[in-house]
C-alpha cells in the first residue's frame with residue numbers, strides 16, 4: 001500500500017523506532033469481531049450456541065474475534081439481534097465510558113450504531129439513550145440497528161450539535177463523541193481510505209470535532225462525563241483537539257483511562273488518554289479521552305413528553321388483551337400513525353428531526369392496531385400468548401426470514417410471535433395452521 005509522504009512523516013514523528021513495526025502490521029491478517037447483545041443473550045451463552053468459533057476480546061466483556069471466512073451476518077441469530085458485527089478496537093469507547101444504570105446518555109455521532117447498541121446493552125433497558133447522527137441517510141441505518149437489537153429506551157434523531165444544545169442544556173449524565181475523523185487507524189482494514197486522506201481533511205475534521213465538543217459541553221450535567229474517541233492517529237485530531245477544549249473549558253478535567261492490553265498513553269502531556277496501535281494490539285487504531293465536568297450544577301429545563309389518554313390507546317389495549325401477557329403501562333405517544341412507548345423522563349421532541357421515539361409498538365389506523373417489527377424485536381417470548389418457536393435446524397426459519405407463508409400447525413389462530421430457539425424474529429398471523437408472514441419487508445434474508 002502506498003502511503004502519502006506527509007502521513008509517513010507524521011507517523012514517524014509519533015512512533016519513532018516503532019514505525020517499522022507499525023508498517024509490518026499492514027501485512028498481518030485482518031481481524032473480525034462481533035459483540036454479544038446482552039439485552040438478549042449472555043456472551044457465554046452466545047459462544048456456546050453458535051457453530052463458528054469465538055475467542056474473547058480482552059478489553060470488552062461481550063466482544064469476540066471470529067475467523068475470516070465465517071459469515072455471521074448470514075445466520076438467523078443475527079436476524080434475531082443476538083450480536084452486532086464490530087471491529088474489536090471499535091468496542092473500546094462503548095466499553096470504557098462509565099455507564100450507570102438509569103443514566104441519560106447521548107451518542108451524538110451514532111450511525112450506523114456500533115457504539116449505540118453497546119451503550120444500550122450496558123444501560124440494560126434503564127435510563128434513556130439519545131442516538132443522533134447529522135446524516136439523515138446514515139441515521140436510517142442506525143434506526144435499523146437499534147430496532148434489530150431490541151432497544152426500547154432510545155430516541156433516534158438527526159440534528160446538528162447546535163440544535164441539540166439549544167434543547168438539552170445540562171440534560172445528560174454521559175455523552176459519547178465518536179467523532180468524524182480522517183480515519184488513519186482504518187488504513188489496514190480499509191485501504192481505500194488512504195486515497196481520500198490529505199492534510200486539508202485533517203483540518204476540516206478538527207473544526208468539526210471542536211464544534212461537536214463545544215456543544216456537548218453545555219449538554220452535560222455537572223459531574224457528568226464525555227468520552228471522546230476517533231479512529232485516527234493524527235495528534236491534531238486527538239490530543240490537540242482535547243487540549244484546545246480544556247484550555248477553553250477549565251470546568252473540565254481529564255480522567256485517566258486504563259492502559260492494559262497493549263494500549264499506550266496519549267502524547268505528552270495528555271497521558272490520561274489512550275492510543276491503540278495495530279502493532280501493539282489485536283485490532284486497529286483508535287484514540288480515547290475521558291473528560292469530566294466539575295463546578296456549579298448546570299440548570300436543566302428540558303420539558304418531558306406527556307402521555308396520550310386511554311381512549312386513544314383502546315385499539316392497543318384490545319390487542320394486548322388478546323395477544324400479550326402482563327400489564328402495559330408508561331408514557332405512550334403517537335407520532336404520525338406510530339404508537340410508541342417512551343422511556344421514563346423522555347424529553348419532548350417537537351421541532352426536532354426524530355426517526356423514532358422509544359419503543360415503536362405499531363401503527364394505529366382506522367381504529368385498528370398493527371404490531372411493528374420493532375415491537376417484536378424488543379419482546380421476550382414469555383410476553384406473548386401465541387408463539388411459533390422453531391429450532392435453528394427447522395427449515396421454516398429461513399423461509400420465514402425470506403418472507404414466505406409457513407405451515408404452522410402448532411400455532412393458534414391470531415397474531416403470533418415467530419422465534420428461533422426462543423428469540424423473536426418477527427410477527428406472523430396464523431389462520432387454520434397457516435402463518436401469514438409479517439416480517440419487515442426491508443429486512444428480508446437475501
Ligand SMILES: C[S@@+](CC[C@H](N)C(=O)[O-])C[C@H]1O[C@@H](n2cnc3c(N)ncnc32)[C@H](O)[C@@H]1O
Pocket residue numbers: 108109110111112113114115116132133134135138159160161178179180181208212
Ligand atoms: C466514526 S462515525 C460514527 C460511528 C458510530 N459511532 C458507530 O459506532 O457505528 C462518525 C459519524 O459522525 C457523523 N457526523 C459527522 N459530523 C457530525 C456532526 N457535526 N454532528 C453529528 N454527527 C456527525 C457522521 O455522519 C458519521 O456517521
